[in-house]
Amino acid sequence: xxxxxxxxxxxxxxxxxxxxxxxxxxxxxxxxxxxxxxxxxxxxxxxxxxxxxxxxxxxxxxxxxxxxxxxxxxxxxxxxxxxxxxxxxxxxxxxxxxxxxxxxxxxxxxxxx
Amino acid sequence: xxxxxxxxxxxxxxxxxxxxxxxxxxxxxxxxxxxxxxxxxxxxxxxxxxxxxxxxxxxxxxxxxxxxxxxxxxxxxxxxxxxxxxxxxxxxxxxxxxxxxxxxxxx
Numbered sequence: 599x600x601x602x603x604x605x606x607x608x609x610x611x612x613x614x615x616x617x618x619x620x621x622x623x624x625x626x627x628x629x630x631x632x633x634x635x636x637x638x639x640x641x642x643x644x645x646x647x648x649x650x651x652x653x654x655x656x657x658x659x660x661x662x663x664x665x666x667x668x669x670x671x672x673x674x675x676x677x678x679x680x681x682x683x684x685x686x687x688x689x690x691x692x693x694x695x696x697x698x699x700x701x702x703x704x705x706x707x708x709x710x711x
Numbered sequence: 712x713x714x715x716x717x718x719x720x721x722x723x724x725x726x727x728x729x730x731x732x733x734x735x736x737x738x739x740x741x742x743x744x745x746x747x748x749x750x751x752x753x754x755x756x757x758x759x760x761x762x763x764x765x766x767x768x769x770x771x772x773x774x775x776x777x778x779x780x781x782x783x784x785x786x787x788x789x790x791x792x793x794x795x796x797x798x799x800x801x802x803x804x805x806x807x808x809x810x811x812x813x814x815x816x817x818x
Contacts, residue, residue, distance in 0.1 A: 631806060640798050640808035641754065654805045688753060695804055698742060698761065702753040 602691050602703035610709045611679050619674045619706045623691030629653070630672040631700060632664060633688040641688055647672055648695045684710045715799055715809035722815045723789055731784045731812045733799035740803040743775050743782045748811070749795045758784065759802075789816045 603622045611617050623630050629648045633641035643656035647666035661677040670691070676683060686707050690700035715735045723729040733743070742761035746754040760766050760775035760782060772785040786793055796811040 633806075633808075638811075640800075640810045641806075643805045643807060646805050656805065690754075690806070698744070698759045698802065699756045700744075700754075700806060702755065704753050 602689060602701050604687075604689055604703035604706050606706060607704065608707045608709075610711065612711050613679055613681060615679050615710075616675065616677045617679060617708065619676075619687050619689075619708075621672045621674070621689035621691075621703055623670045623672065623689075624701050627691035627693050627701070628670050629692045629695055630666055630670065631690045631692070632672070632674045633690065634658075634683075635686040635688055635705070637685075644674065646695070653695050679710045681710050684708060715801060715807065717797075717799055717809040717812045719810070720813045720815070722817065724817050725789055725791060727789050728785065728787045729789060729814065731786075731797050731799075731814070733782045733784070733809060735780050735782075735799075735801060737780075737801055737803065737807075740801045742802045743773070744800045744802055744806070745771075745773050745784045746798045746800060746808075747795050748798065754798060757797075786814070791816050791818070 631646040632644040635641045645655040650666045666672045686705045690702045692700045745757040748754045758773035775782040800808045
């Protein structure tokens with residue numbers, strides 16, 4: 599059984615740039631959720647994809663967008679990067695929209711300068 | 712909206728028992744989850760309560776009371792490796808996390 603993987607592990611961007619983060623879900627899981635975690639804080643829900651459709655969105659602006667592919671892997675895109683976007687971005691996969699257990703990837707640490 | 716409150720820090724000694732409380736305000740949800748996160752690591756699932764009552768998984772137990780909007784995580788026989796941050800989270804078609812409780816286990 600393959601766990602959740604994310605790429606890249608680290609990334610440095612400058613303000614105004616765009617970034618794409620990738621996530622491969624655990625085998626058999628059809629739901630991917632994305633989170634932003636600032637240092638010392640809990641993960642903040644960005645959005646969730648279930649079978650390629652967005653299934654809920656947190657309080658993030660439209661410049662945060664995503665995709666889920668037929669193999670259930672997913673992308674998070676952030677446009678017009680701001681300094682406050684610097685954070686750890688986590689994806690988690692689960693089985694079903696209200697999956698009891700979410701399996702997190704190791705995260706992508708994004709630094710915006 | 713949904714908000715969850717949990718203590719920011721807890722300290723205990725090896726072998727002791729510690730309880731981390733979580734109170735929440737939400738209009739409805741599937742269940743309450745608990746996750747552990749070591750520094751530099753990703754959150755890992757510990758326990759889930761879909762129904763009121765106690766769930767036991769080894770040294771860890773979790774409790775939920777929907778009528779009291781309250782839950783807790785109980786860690787027994789504390790070990791040094793239990794030093795980490797612990798998050799409660801509401802399952803409601805997404806996962807809303809609390810700010811986390813940093814547990815320090817001392818020898």
